[in-house]
Amino acid sequence: xxxxxxxxxxxxxxxxxxxxxxxxxxxxxLYNGTNAANATSAIVxxxxxxxxxxxxGTNGFGDVVVFNDPITLDxxxxxxxxxxxxxxxxxxxxxxxxVWFGFTFYLxxxxxxxxxxxxxxxxxxxKTRDISVVGGTGDFFMARGIATIATxxxxxxxxxxxxxxxxLFECW
Ligand SMILES: *[C@@H]1O[C@H](CO)[C@@H](O)[C@H](O)[C@H]1NC(C)=O
Ligand SMILES: *[C@@H]1O[C@H](CO)[C@@H](O)[C@H](O)[C@H]1NC(C)=O
Ligand SMILES: *[C@@H]1O[C@H](CO)[C@@H](O)[C@H](O)[C@H]1NC(C)=O
Ligand SMILES: *[C@@H]1O[C@H](CO)[C@@H](O)[C@H](O)[C@H]1NC(C)=O
Ligand SMILES: *[C@@H]1O[C@H](CO)[C@@H](O)[C@H](O)[C@H]1NC(C)=O
Numbered sequence: 529x530x531x532x533x534x535x536x537x538x539x540x541x542x543x544x545x546x547x548x549x550x551x552x553x554x555x556x557x558l559y560n561g562t563n564a565a566n567a568t569s570a571i572v573x574x575x576x577x578x579x580x581x582x583x584x585g586t587n588g589f590g591d592v593v594v595f596n597d598p599i600t601l602d603x604x605x606x607x608x609x610x611x612x613x614x615x616x617x618x619x620x621x622x623x624x625x626x627v628w629f630g631f632t633f634y635l636x637x638x639x640x641x642x643x644x645x646x647x648x649x650x651x652x653x654x655k656t657r658d659i660s661v662v663g664g665t666g667d668f669f670m671a672r673g674i675a676t677i678a679t680x681x682x683x684x685x686x687x688x689x690x691x692x693x694x695x696l697f698e699c700w
Contacts, residue, residue, distance in 0.1 A: 561581035603681070615631025643668065658677075677693075
């Protein structure tokens with residue numbers, strides 16, 4: 529019995545050292561009514577009394593945004609994208625700036641082909657936030673781990689950039 533337990537525990541991956549790490553940047557340009565040419569995200573639902581071109585209230589509570597954001601290897605919006613971050617974020621607090629994130633990194637470059645799926649709470653004022661990597665496909669088959677995200681830039685109401693450090697603790 530003891531031997532079995534030891535065998536099982538030694539087969540488990542280390543929970544403290546990532547088996548794979550990636551640093552990527554995602555760029556979000558929110559549609560504001562006049563920037564359709566290069567917007568990458570749009571408010572698709574808003575609470576009663578608000579519209580789809582301005583965030584609701586003071587913290588956007590109740591707004592849902594769908595996005596298809598370019599992903600780059602560095603912090604330059606105009607660098608060649610290595611894929612896209614596709615999904616949504618929902619503003620989920622009336623007292624602080626906070627969203628719930630659910631999205632996929634769809635990577636399509638010479639280095640990486642596949643998807644990584646993310647879910648988690650994003651309390652935006654914190655310097656860094658951790659969200660869950662819940663799965664993946666292709667080069668990221670069965671991936672699981674944590675992504676540490678940080679707001680790398682924010683320009684007005686329409687542009688923000690997030691630095692995403694993907695740390696996988698299960699790699700196949
Ligand atoms: C929308 O965003 C663009 C780009 O940031 C800006 O030039 C424009 O003034 C904004 N329009 C409104 C209505 O805020
Ligand atoms: C959006 O496109 C306009 C021109 O269409 C450009 O002036 C502006 O810099 C772009 N904004 C971003 C954030 O790329
Ligand atoms: C959207 O609502 C904001 C206030 O929340 C207002 O300033 C803006 O003019 C509205 N835009 C449109 C297109 O109605
Ligand atoms: C947000 O909170 C304020 C003050 O507590 C309240 O007046 C307002 O109705 C709330 N808005 C929503 C959408 O819950
Ligand atoms: C992936 O990239 C290749 C080469 O740039 C392109 O031909 C292909 O259409 C892309 N696939 C998707 C699903 O974007």
